[in-house]
Amino acid sequence: MVTPSEGPALCARDAGNMAAAVSCVARCARRSAWTALLERSRPRFLCTAAGGSGLLSALHRRGVLKEVFPESAAHFELPQLLQSGPQCVYCGFDPTADSLHVGNLLAIVGLLHFRQAGHDVIALIGGATARIGDPSGRSAEREPLSAEALERNVRGVRRSLQQVFGHHELLAGAGAPRLGAVTVLDNAAWYRGWDAVDFLSSVGRHFRMGTMLSRHGVQSRLRSPHGMSLTEFCYQLFQGYDFYHLQQQHGCRIQLGGSDQLGNLMSGHDLAHKMTGQEVYGLTVPLVTSTTGDKLGKSAGNAVWLNRDRTSPFELYQYFVRQPDANVDRQVYLRLFTFLPEPEVDHLMEQHSLDPGKRLAQRRLAAEVTKLVHGKEGLESARRCTSVLYHDSLQALEQMSDAELQELFREAPFLELLLEPGTTVLEACRQARAVPDGGRGFALVTEGAVRINHSRVTNPEQVLIPGQHILSNGLTLLRVGKRNYYILKWLNL
Structure with missing residues (x-):
């Protein structure tokens, strides 16, 4: 590896003139300055708290917490704050889709651990910040959302959050310790009253370009072929202001986020601390990755959604x-x-x-x-x-609802049919368009390619029998070949 001190000599030798050496000295000096700035501001692992008995130590042992900012908080300040009484912890979720996904789940679980310990939690939906687009972990700018899509996404993300919080409360049971309060907010509510000049005058003056440029996410985007737009670069201001606003309005002093959100957490800490003089804290959860090392999320094309209409x-x-x-x-x-x-x-x-x-x-x-x-x-x-x-459980099949069957066989046609007296196996297959007309359809049945409710049928002229071919829930599961399913709902039973 070439060190900053070796860089100028090597550059001069390769270029063969003094101008190249001078230029390289400047480049190496800038690179060293960026590296030093990043190292000074980089949070440390929570290893020092791992041997303790408090909430942070327990979450660190489980792997739920990764880093803390500022560094000293892991030792004394934050554990003491959490032990002093119920605190408020928040985590943000930008509605870039109409559901959260498994990649968001660990951050929600982190909030739930704090809630289970008696602390109040806020899940913040970024109805405003989603219009800007978080550049963290991305190689190119997000496509802008229409007003209709954003409104739909906010509703879907709210549903994701409320269902998980609700189920956690039910699973905790009546005998569990006091759970903290849950609040779901949308940051669009407090940006509607701002105009650009007022926001930059009041908030922007507290940010420093050098610090903003030093963020890892900004650096990686500036080096990418797509670069970074001014809109994305200003995301830090809005994310930072969210922390300050929640601190002022809800007494929130702790922010939780994914480890790819570290730069945004630091911006929020800096702004809140500068504007109030009060110490606030940032905690990160690790990114959950696939076996190939990809982050679990819709950007990677491998999202498993939390809302039932997207993933059953x-x-x-x-x-x-x-x-x-x-x-x-x-x-x-x-x-x-x-x-x-x-x-x-x-x-x-x-x-x-x-x-x-x-x-x-x-x-x-x-x-x-x-x-x-x-x-x-x-x-x-x-x-x-x-x-x-x-x-191939017939009992389980008989207990299933129409909706469950359609979830299970998403690609299967769902047909509502009238049952005529004397309807045969072959006629049912043809009504479902599961077999072709003529001799080929007849042959598929006789050759054993058709199954009804998991049982092979070979007699095309067999009349459908309720309880055998038609279940008590009025459904017939028809399969032709290995993968071609059809769901028949008989209406006049």
């Missing part, structure tokens, strides 16, 4: 059941995404290691996350769908 309880459940052992062991998802006590997690991992093929850890993880996101009913639905799809 069954799909969410199966996502975690299918997690490879490498993820379960390396990131210990049971500690990250559930509220199971650490001794129970250790015991589960020991049992899992005895026979990994049973996927004991994955199945418990999937159950806990599905309950948190979709409630106990959602978990029951996921298990019914699992029994229907992978275990």
Whole structure:
């Protein structure tokens, strides 16, 4: 590696003249200055608190917390503040889609841990900041959202947050310690009264260009082919003002965010501290990645959504059941995404290691996350769908609703049909357009390519029998070949 002190000599030798050496000295000096600035402001890991018994120590051991800002807070100030009485903690979620996803879940879980410890939490929806676009972790600027799309996204994100908070409260039970209050806000509410001149005059004067340029997210974008727009560069001002506003209006002194939000957290800390003189704190949760190292999110094209209309309880459940052992062991998802006590997690991992093929850890993880996101009913639905799809359970199929079947077989046609007396297997297949007309359709049945409610049928002239071909819920699950499903709903039973 070339050090800053070696850089000028090497550049001069390669260029062969004094002008190149002088130019390189300047470049190396600037690079050294940026590096020093970044190192001075970089938060440290919470390792010093790991051996303690407080909330921060417990969350650090679980892997839920990664870094704290400012550094000294991990030692004394923040633990003492949390022990002094209920505090207010907030985390922001920009509505860039109409649902949150698994990549957002760890930040929500972080808020829930604070709530479970008796602290009040605020989930802040960025109805205003989503119009600007957070540049963190992105190589190009986001596409602007229309007013209609933004309004739809705000509603969807609010639904994601409210359902998880609501299910967590139900799962905690009546005998649990006092839970902190939950507030869901939209930052569009306090930006409507600002104009650009007033905002820059009141807020912008507290920011310094050198500090803003030193942020890792800004540096990486400035070096990218797309560069960075002024709009994106100013995102730090709005994110910082959010912290100050919540501090003033709600007494909020702690902000939680993903580790890719570190620069934004630092901006918020700096602004709030400058404008009030009061110390505030930033905490980060680690980014959850796939086995290939990609961040879980819609930008990476691998989003698993929290809202049921985007990802069903069954799909969410199966996502975690299918997690490879490498993820379960390396990131210990049971500690990250559930509220199971650490001794129970250790015991589960020991049992899992005895026979990994049973996927004991994955199945418990999937159950806990599905309950948190979709409630106990959602978990029951996921298990019914699992029994229907992978275990050919007729009982589970008979218990399923129309909506569950359509979630399970998203690509399957759903047809509502009138049952005529004497309707045969072949006629039902043709009404569903599951087999072609003529001899080929007849042959598909006789050759055993058709299954009704998991059972193979080979007689095209067999009359449909309620209780066998038509379940008590009025449904028939028709399959032709290995993957072609059709859901028939009989209306006149």
